[in-house]
Amino acid sequence: MSQWSKDRRGRGxxxxxxxxxxxxxxxHLSLMREAKRRCDLTVVSIFVNPTQFGPQEDFDAYxxxxxxxxxxxxxxxxDLVFTPERNDLYPEGxxxxxxxxKLPGHLCGLSRPGHFRGVLTIVAKLFHIVNPHAAxxxxxDYQQLAVIRRMAKDLHFDITIVGxxxxxxxxxxxMSSRNVRLSAGQRTAAACLYQSLVNARQMVxxxxxxxxxxxxxxxxxxxxxxxxxxDYIKICxxxxxxxxxSIGCPVVMAVAVxxxxxxxxxxxxxSP
Ligand code: PAF
Numbered sequence: 001m002s003q004w005s006k007d008r009r010g011r012g013x014x015x016x017x018x019x020x021x022x023x024x025x026x027x028h029l030s031l032m033r034e035a036k037r038r039c040d041l042t043v044v045s046i047f048v049n050p051t052q053f054g055p056q057e058d059f060d061a062y063x064x065x066x067x068x069x070x071x072x073x074x075x076x077x078x079d080l081v082f083t084p085e086r087n088d089l090y091p092e093g094x095x096x097x098x099x100x101x102k103l104p105g106h107l108c109g110l111s112r113p114g115h116f117r118g119v120l121t122i123v124a125k126l127f128h129i130v131n132p133h134a135a136x137x138x139x140x141d142y143q144q145l146a147v148i149r150r151m152a153k154d155l156h157f158d159i160t161i162v163g164x165x166x167x168x169x170x171x172x173x174x175m176s177s178r179n180v181r182l183s184a185g186q187r188t189a190a191a192c193l194y195q196s197l198v199n200a201r202q203m204v205x206x207x208x209x210x211x212x213x214x215x216x217x218x219x220x221x222x223x224x225x226x227x228x229x230x231d232y233i234k235i236c237x238x239x240x241x242x243x244x245x246s247i248g249c250p251v252v253m254a255v256a257v258x259x260x261x262x263x264x265x266x267x268x269x270x271s272p
Contacts, residue, residue: 001082005043005131014039017132017159019123022046023063024072027167027175031136032076034164038134044073045082045126047089051097052118058261063180082130089125097121100147100154106241107143107254108265111231116147123148127157134160138167140174142254142267143241166266168194174266186259189225193255196221196233197268200253204270209247211235214270222257231256231263238269247272 005015016035020028028044035042046069053059066083073081097117103109104116127135137145149161167175172194173187182190196218203214215233222228235244238252247270254267 001043001080001084001129002131004080005129008041009131013041014134015041015043015130015132017126017130017135018042018044018078019126019135019137020044020046021048021062021177022069023065023177023180024069025175025177025179027138027140029072029076030167031138031164032073032078034162035134035136036077038136038160038162039132041079042077043080043082043130043132044078045084045130046073047082047084047122047126049089049118049122050086051090051121052115054112054114057112058178058263061181063177082126089122098124098151100150103143103147103150103241106236107232107234108256109143111256116144119144120147120151124151124155124157127152127159132159134162136162136164139163140166140176140266142252146239146241172198174264176264178262178264181262182259186227186262189227190259190264192222192225192228193257193264193266196255197253197266200235201268201270204247204251204272207272209272211244211247211251214247214253218253218255222255225259227260229258231258235270 016039018031018035048062098120099117109116145163152161171191173190200214200218218233222230233255235251235253244251250269250271252267253270256265
């Protein structure tokens with residue numbers, strides 16, 4: 001991979017990069033098309049990164065289908081798909097991790113301790129190996145994007161970090177590899193995440209400035225689904241991710257909900 005990249009760079013070509021954990025869907029393909037639009041060549045990585053899953057999380061159950069993924073990546077114009085094995089990236093004796101101090105102390109970082117340590121470590125490693133000019137990430141993982149932007153800046157990665165808008169199913173559910181694990185009933189119920197965000201956006205547009213009122217309305221919408229269990233619903237400063245006490249400028253509302261055994265996240269900017 002490194003040699004390929006070095007060779008293409010040497011020929012004056014630019015490289016964009018879309019890191020994924022596979023089981024690709026239309027959301028990933030949109031990231032690839034955006035990557036393709038930005039640079040001469042597009043690299044996609046597929047690696048289900050064990051270090052970003054907690055011991056009770058779904059690493060083993062995470063959906064995988066490499067042959068299907070390769071065809072989809074090709075159809076979206078990927079020039080190279082990098083598919084390292086666990087031992088390539090975490091060989092015997094591996095002992096160095098990247099930790100960020102502030103941003104991971106919010107949202108998913110609280111319910112998934114160690115998650116962003118794993119994400120940052122693997123993304124930094126992939127950045128070194130792939131050595132792209134630009135890397136594209138989905139805005140569905142709002143906190144992940146913020147954490148990666150911070151890391152790229154703090155560690156002087158000469159890589160443009162691009163965020164790409166959430167791609168949604170017709171009923172508004174944000175596309176995710178985990179959606180395939182929902183039963184038909186759960187799949188219908190899962191639209192409550194989006195509905196709670198749209199309702200919040202409307203409340204703010206109508207002049208509501210109290211986050212508590214918006215959060216209560218969102219909780220009521222989600223709790224109306226018997227299989228839904230709220231992990232968090234937060235209204236935060238889009239830069240620091242700190243909770244806001246009043247909405248006077250654009251804020252981000254982020255939700256994480258378990259539907260059955262599947263944990264889903266979503267977010268939306270709310271602008272007064
Ligand atoms: O967003 C993902 O799919 C993963 O967190 C990433 C960025 C590929 C790192 O494993």
